[in-house]
Amino acid sequence: MKTKPRALLIARLTLVVAALWPSSSLDARQRVAAEKHAASAARARHSAPATRTAQPVVLRESVNAASLGGAALPYRILLPADYATSARRYPVLYLLHGAQGGEGDWTTRTNLAAYAARYQLIVVMPGVGDSWYANSASDEKARYEDAIIRDLIPHVDEKYRTLASGYGRAVAGLSMGGFGAMKFALSYPQLFVFAASFSGAFDAPRTNIIVGAKDERSQILLRVFGAADSETRRRNDVFELARAVKEGARVPYLYVSTGNNDPLASVLPANTRFAEALRERKIAYEYHERPGAHEWRFWDAEIKLALERMSDFVAHMKPDARF
Numbered sequence: 001m002k003t004k005p006r007a008l009l010i011a012r013l014t015l016v017v018a019a020l021w022p023s024s025s026l027d028a029r030q031r032v033a034a035e036k037h038a039a040s041a042a043r044a045r046h047s048a049p050a051t052r053t054a055q056p057v058v059l060r061e062s063v064n065a066a067s068l069g070g071a072a073l074p075y076r077i078l079l080p081a082d083y084a085t086s087a088r089r090y091p092v093l094y095l096l097h098g099a100q101g102g103e104g105d106w107t108t109r110t111n112l113a114a115y116a117a118r119y120q121l122i123v124v125m126p127g128v129g130d131s132w133y134a135n136s137a138s139d140e141k142a143r144y145e146d147a148i149i150r151d152l153i154p155h156v157d158e159k160y161r162t163l164a165s166g167y168g169r170a171v172a173g174l175s176m177g178g179f180g181a182m183k184f185a186l187s188y189p190q191l192f193v194f195a196a197s198f199s200g201a202f203d204a205p206r207t208n209i210i211v212g213a214k215d216e217r218s219q220i221l222l223r224v225f226g227a228a229d230s231e232t233r234r235r236n237d238v239f240e241l242a243r244a245v246k247e248g249a250r251v252p253y254l255y256v257s258t259g260n261n262d263p264l265a266s267v268l269p270a271n272t273r274f275a276e277a278l279r280e281r282k283i284a285y286e287y288h289e290r291p292g293a294h295e296w297r298f299w300d301a302e303i304k305l306a307l308e309r310m311s312d313f314v315a316h317m318k319p320d321a322r323f
Helices: 006-020 028-046 105-109 112-116 144-159 176-187 216-225 231-235 238-243 267-280 296-310
Strands: 057-064 072-079 092-096 122-126 169-174 194-198 253-259 285-290
Touching: 057 144, 072 105, 072 112, 072 144, 092 144, 092 176, 092 296, 105 112, 105 122, 105 296, 112 296, 122 144, 144 176, 169 176, 169 296, 176 194, 176 238, 176 253, 194 296, 216 231, 238 267, 253 267, 253 296, 267 285, 285 296
Parallel strands: 092 122, 092 169, 169 194, 194 253, 253 285
Antiparallel strands: 057 072, 072 122
């Protein structure tokens, strides 16, 4: 026979004393309190809260990237809660930050860990500065496209138990990272099965920079993409990459979304034009304009939605029914 909780026994003994000796020192308030205590203990015993579901683990890592002249490429990696106790392999999402951001943005400014807990998924978040995920037109040791494709992905596949194939890999990002995600998906379709962009800054390589401009944004774009007619600009133009896709060619499924109140003048029009370019080339995609601005509240909602959609395409990523 199981021993009853001590608090419940005390409460019941108190009630017995009150019943046998009405003239005892227990007044009406004490009897009511005892009854409430007993009822509360019984409810707690019969309706104990569910065990808290274990959350994913976030680690700080880096890889020495040959594409960066041997410099370290930092990244955060989110591992499923059961990673250390299982022997299985997991699909991977490469999740890209925006301009003026870093590798810690997604885990500190959104509820990514809680959303990812629903899926058997590894999430890798590299820190690339304001590189636009491009091989710099001006710095041979700032080849960030190669750093992701040639250094980071092979490194992650070697170090962690991943599904090391295109069907187990996805890429997504916000703003600059949304641009990077679409560029990677269209440039390396064999590496990914799904790609998502939130508020993608697709016009960056097409930006006309006034000769002699001294503002920081113009200087960054000039260093990364070069002059207006540079080959680097052409290689990073997602509109040209989309138009180059041959009919019937395998391309990752593309998820594109943007806020309809985005204050950056070029973002909403560029997203509309990009969706039209995908439609013209008959590339499988979906496009959403939702209430929201160029802000973390919008991107937090979007990563949750994109993970749900991503689970329809990425191998072994079906959601846990407990969530």
